[in-house]
Amino acid sequence: MAKYSIGTLNNISKVGLDRLTDQYALTEDINEANGIVVRSYKMHEMDFSDNLLAIGRAGAGVNNIPLDRCADEGIVVFNTPGANSNAVKELVIAGLIMGSRNMYEGISWANTLEGDVSGQVEKGKKQFAGTEIEGKTLGIIGLGAIGAKVANAAHALGMNIVGNSVVVHPFLTAPCKMYDDVAEMVKVCDYVSIHVPSLPATKGMINKDLIANMKDGAIVLNYARPDLVVEEDIIAALESGKLRKYMTDLADENLINKPGIVSTPHLGASTKEAEDNCASMAVDELMDYIENGNIRNSVNFPPVSLDAEAGTTRVGILYKGEVDVTALLNEAVGADKVVKVEIGKSRTEYGYALALVKEDACKDCLAGIKADGVIKVRVL
16 A cells, blocks of 8 residues: 655656556645655745655756745755756757757748749848858856766767866766866857856856857857846847857747847757656655655755665654754664764755664654754654
């Protein structure tokens, strides 16, 4: 009989949901769900039940989820970095080629033709003459899972690759000259593609100052987040001829029907394969946390995992601020009952610890741990 309930928001890939074991049952009542799998559904106005332990976002972006409120309520939020990386990579490469060869403009013009189409094509095609990407330089800002795959694919097509990145993903196999200063990097680039998260340090980073450093006629590609660019600066650079094209998957009212801008309707992860991969990864993360207390790829709590040991029980403690978890456990059941404590290294004020205690330790004592900063205690 199922022990846990999983709810879904949006249509979630059956391939992913089929990974749920017989310990789980799908529920239409979100209030009884122990875990939720979501794609783009906006959750900011939702009230969360005390039953809810975790949310699995089948994708990378989590701006549709109230992360801090979830953390304060002891709800772990997961995402699926890299699961859609191939799908996004392919769209970026398509955008790179479309922008270079003026394909969107050519297709749009061809669809207006009537009568002697072939004759008009022969006379009019020269207005859409483009450039080849082979031998050109692509600068990539952010060489994570997606950026690294874009680099590899572009290099395989004959491009030179330069990069600026805090972290470089092991996926990267293409030769890539690294720049510490992105303003210096863009000086040598015919194309600039951005693949970083939306953070205070990255918002608006593609602006008039950076554009001024770019080659005349450069093409900018943004298949990551809309607020990484200052749209009015992009539009002004296109109007002046400083930029040749802006290729993006982030269509909005400011970008539609603007010369030099080609916007696709957020198609980056819209492939069957990507949806299957993201859903499968989200489901696996939820099950591992719900059953074992392990956290991988959470966006509001640090990663922690422990291997099972015979004769032990797992205890997960979610907290905020400075909390001496080991001291709390020792006080609750005695130091002789505490086998191992793993404390996650957090980049935020929210922390997580996972401990193994002896099976005969007092479960009620563990569940009853209370202290300033402790959000939730789970005895598994």
